[in-house]
Amino acid sequence: MTKQQFTDTIVIGAGHAGLAVSYCLTERSIDHLVIERGEVANSWRKERWDSLTLLTPNWQSRLPGFAYSGDDPDGYMSMREVIEFIDDYARFSKAPVRTGTTVTSLKPDSNGYHIKTDRGEWHCRSVVIASGACNLPAIPKVAEAIPANIQQVTSWQYRNPDQLQEGGVIVVGASATGLQLAEEIHRSGRPVTIAAGEHVRLPRIYRGKDIQWWMDAAGVLDEGLDEIDDINRARHLPSPQLVGSRQHPILDLNVMSGLGIKLVGRLMGVQNGVVQFSGSLRNICALADLKMNRLLKTIDEWIEQNPDVSQFDSLERFDRTVVDEDPCLGLDLDDSGIRTIVWATGYRPDYSWLDVPVLDRKGMIKHDGGITDSPGMYLVGMPFLRRRKSSFIHGAEDDARYITQHLAKYLEQTTV
């Protein structure tokens, strides 16, 4: 007989977002529990590659009531440091976390929600989904047509180049992940081809400051839902081509080409052992160049209005992305010695346990800035939940405060 337990609010997921919500709930003395399938910061522990460093600088690592206190504010945390940071936060905030507890179903019931886990059941009046945006790899359908002798690895499974067969590698995807993996695999001695679809090009350092510093200062990170023309697009942008390191002032496709990595268009199909790449590469790169320059112009304009211009380096522009006159449109996998395809094509959340009708036709939770259509159900920790910074650790605070305020009012109004 399973024991049934009651609490006001259940938070699903003890990553940075779930813990930020827990902190805000504790501030308001709302009785709650954080349910975590693994350990605190589980995705960072188990689902990331070895060399990954945080894309945001240390000074930006802050959560409600807590901030980075080390001696390298401009550095970028390694995975071990991120895990420590989030672990420290869980301890500091005394978050009521049940680790090693996997949610198997979440359903509405007469008083709110009924949550089943592999370690007991709970009834709660409200629920906050903080299980993350990156639970499963998102792989295009074309992967099914790749011949069986080719090894396929997703960025979700990838840890380091030793996992890969010797021989040529196609890295599919030109986000932060795709470029970082392509560079690392290239350095392992394997010839790398990178297939680039739509991407976001950004310099790490611009006019002497970290790009995150600029986006913070110029108000870009604070942009909210009502300031964006197309929120759906903003929520699905690939992560910008950044790496948490100052080794390259810019890590872009030109750097890839310079290393000897072959640049091709988006991987579109496979026929008779030949992978086909889109002929739109030139335009895809032109779009990314134009968009980067628009952002840099926003920064330049911000500087012009700043009283102390002298503290910034002078205006600079980066070279256009260089694309072959005649880019490769097809590669015979066998003839070109390709042994492995690495899918760095993004992630999607896993809501297989969610039995509440809140999903859209793409399987994503419909929400208005984190508030779902199901009363008392909230979502946090998603890209551009309420603001551009929602995607980052430091963006969790504003979202968590807003959501918990709404949630507190909901609990008050529904108290019988």
Add this chain to the structure above:
Amino acid sequence: MNEQTNTVNNGVNVEALLDAREALTAAPEAAKFKWRATCTWLNGTHVSSSVEQFYGLGEEQSHRKEFTFDSDHPEIFASEDNGATPIEFVLVGLAGCLTAGIASVAQNRAIQLKSVKATLEAGMDIAGILGIDSDVRNGFDGVKVHFDIDADASSEDIEALVAQSQKRSAVYDIITNPTNCVVTVN
């Protein structure tokens, strides 16, 4: 960002397009279109194709009238040259699609166009279609599109117009990416 002003008029009803976008986001089935053409062989390489009916917004639709197009091959191919070659129709399709896209994006971005002229050229080695060399593909070995645009906008904004038009173009996508093509016979 790009405020719509009353003075810009490229003859594109952007409001209607944006309304349609919103309506079709809510009703994805209505966004599924089927385009159709019929074609009759006349003589030699001379054929006549026509378009009139299509399907979209959940029902059968029709052009204002039937449009017909003769295609043939030039005299150096020992044909009568009664019309453009089918491969030139592909260029016509690409030019029409990209240019219409430029007008629409310009309207949406409040950029007044004064003139837009596209010049297209596609290379092709006919050793492919003649079966002379199996290493040569039948189709284009590349397509070059050049735009001359006069508009009330910076060169960077015009460049962005052209880039966005490619990003949203159906024919550009058809040309740059593989498409499954099924041909049957009775």
